[in-house]
Structures are given as structure tokens and as C-alpha cells.
Amino acid sequence: MDQHITWDQFMAVDLRVGTIIQAEPFPEARKPAYKLRVDLGELGIKKSSAQITHHYTAEELVGRQVLCVVNFAPKQIGPWMSEVLVTGFEDENKHIVLAQPQQAVPNGKRLI
Structure with missing residues (x-):
């Protein structure tokens, strides 16, 4: 990849760590997903929708720290307003594996 960005461009994406405090099935979503509530500390508790059902059960997500983009505009996904983007990587089968800190923060x- 030859395209470079500046430090200011990188810092424009506000990536924060949060802890999933609630996860439940999202049957209204077009693709299998969970409705999440993520505790982002001083930013409060934010909602997200995540297509992470292949590798994770709702029960095992609770208490897990994740990396979130917090400065996207909210997005309506069916009846759910997603306020943050929970990040992850596609595995070899295009299923999402969560991006997480190596230790609790x-x-x-x-x-940064």
C-alpha cells in the first residue's frame, strides 16, 4: 500500500476501549448480529450492532474489552440506533474476530 496518511488524519479517527456490559441477539438485523451496550468510561454507555455471532456467544461477550470507533455519526440499523463501531478483523472465512487490548485498560x- 503506497498511500500514506498524516498523523492528524489518523487522530481524526477516535478509537477508544470499552467493556461490553450487555449483549443480546438482534433478530431484526439482515445478517446475524448482536445488539451490544458498551461502557466507554467518561463517554458513557453506547449502543452498537455487531455481526460477530460466528465466533462469540452473547454470554461470553459480556465483560470483554473491545476497540470502538466513537466519532462516526450514529447509524440506524433496523429498530436499533448504533452509536459506535466495534472493530475487528476478518478471518479466512470472512467471520469477524474482535480487536481487543492485550491487557485490561x-x-x-x-x-494512540
């Missing part, structure tokens, strides 16, 4: 801390 305070909720709301920014990726």
Missing part, C-alpha cells in the same frame, strides 16, 4: 482510553 481503563474504559474510555484512546488508542
Whole structure:
């Protein structure tokens, strides 16, 4: 990849760590997904929809720290308003594996 960005462009994406405090099935979604509530510390509790049902059950997501983009505009997904994007990587079968810190860090801390 030859395209470079500036530090300011990178810092324009506000990536924060949060802890999933609630996860439940989202049957109204077009693709299998969960409705999540993520504790982002000083930013409060935010909602997200995540297509992560292949590798994770709703029960095992609770308490897990994840990396979220917090400065996208909210997005209506069916009856659910997603306020943050929970990030991850596609595996070899295009199923999402969550991006997570290697050790616990305070909720709301920014990726730098």
C-alpha cells in the first residue's frame, strides 16, 4: 500500500476501549448480529450492532474489552440506533474476530 496518511488524519479517527456490559441477539438485523451496550468510561454507555455471532456467544461477550470507533455519526440499523463501531478483523472465512487490548485498560482510553 503506497498511500500514506498524516498523523492528524489518523487522530481524526477516535478509537477508544470499552467493556461490553450487555449483549443480546438482534433478530431484526439482515445478517446475524448482536445488539451490544458498551461502557466507554467518561463517554458513557453506547449502543452498537455487531455481526460477530460466528465466533462469540452473547454470554461470553459480556465483560470483554473491545476497540470502538466513537466519532462516526450514529447509524440506524433496523429498530436499533448504533452509536459506535466495534472493530475487528476478518478471518479466512470472512467471520469477524474482535480487536481487543492485550491487557485490561481503563474504559474510555484512546488508542494512540
